[in-house]
Amino acid sequence: MSKEVNEEGQTQTEEKQMKDYAEPPAVALMEMGELKRWSFYRAMIAEFVATLLFLYVTIATVIGHKKQTGGTCDGVGLLGIAWSFGGMIFILVYCTAGISGGHINPAVTLGLLVARKVSLVRAVGYMVSQCMGGVCGVALVKALMKNYYNGHGGGANAVAAGYSKGNALGAEIIGTFVLVYTVFSATDPKRSARDSHVPVLAPLPIGFAVFMVHLATIPITGTGINPARSFAAALVYNSTKVWDDQWIFWVGPFLGAIVAATYHQYILRAGAAKALGSFYANHTK
Template identity: 40%
Template sequence: MQVMRRDYRRALSRCNCLTAVMVAFKGIWTKCFWRAVSGEFLATLVFVLFGLGSTLNWSAGETASPPPADLVLISLCFGLSIATMAQCFGHISGGHINPAVTAAMLVTRKISLAKALFYVLAQCLGAVVGAGLLYLVTPAAVTGAGLGVTTVNPKISVGHALVVELVITFQLVFTIFATCDSKRTDLGGSASLAIGLSVTIGHLFAIPFTGASMNPARSLGPALVTLNFGDHW
């Protein structure tokens, strides 16, 4: 009798686990779900392609000491790319385009676990494809000088770099939650533009420190394509 009860409890436990998984992943076979996941993939692909493209140094190899990439150019390109993609895909997927944003949405229970997992996978895959496309269409002499891989300034420690990344990523997520709060009645203007500007100021501040990642997928893409994981943490 005790053996039967033990087997029954085990079977019930497995059933409860299966039910929990089914509840967490319900709705993943709907057209709307995969439309949203595809939107995250495409938005991240375009964002990474354009953003990394602005970091390329086309003077590499032509002079003894090529000039550094323009800080304002890079910051504006990343910021405007995010603003544009958020405006285009916001009504489809929410326009996360960033695993950090998706994680914040999951923690605050604004999206399901299943959607968060598939969003992060789509974002990372989109970033790798975007970086790969840029690598394919760019001359080797230019990509050899870097493909926008985020690196820590040797003048600062890894701990300081981590603090910088936490601060700029926090201000981005904070801006998103503040501008997309349905309870606010004082909002005006474009939420997408505000989010894009938060990315811009984050880059203006942090590029000299860490290259301004703010986005795990954005850092993963070029690191995987170039196999440069020196400061990829």
């Protein structure tokens, strides 16, 4: 009987004995039983409220900045806007991670679906909740800051002057790749077992990734990397230009999320090599 050997020359048995962590099994793609559990609906509510709060604070920050730049001061500046988005993600992921996983972004949810860490049922439920929560959050900003909201673009994403749609799409793909790659790395069970402080600090690198991506892409697209954020702002502001560019803020983040999930799971974590090794082991016995 042949033994399966990993890249470092260890057998499966030796590798298992050396592990101090448990690799969670892949989630069933169609887990219809989730529809009968209160935990599923509680998680959807958490995603709804978290995305509502995220959009309310961040869009209000964008509108407030644009209002002040037309007056006597420069507002919070692009750095402040980036901190607003990154800081809110840090806070909300910390608050909701134990309930829903703290996705707050359909692209993150898609990446976790590709990696089989959530079911299709849960992924669809989360995406709907995130989009609805985002719309309510932006609508709340419009209700409280109506005149300034309408006069300063509603915080909606669009391709900036001087950039092509291709430039914008590339920026969204790369930006979302950075975010989703960070999510996978920060929540990796192997890293959590090796460094006991990681589960507590996981929201920090995720929020910091959002902050850094905003610094790079605000001048290009206003930074989407979150289809719920872009859709909510577009729906409430309702501008032809914004709707014309809307596809970029879905296609870009989704492609970036898929590439990041595939890279982490099947290259860095050697998912493809393990699957191939298992195939050969089963056919050489």
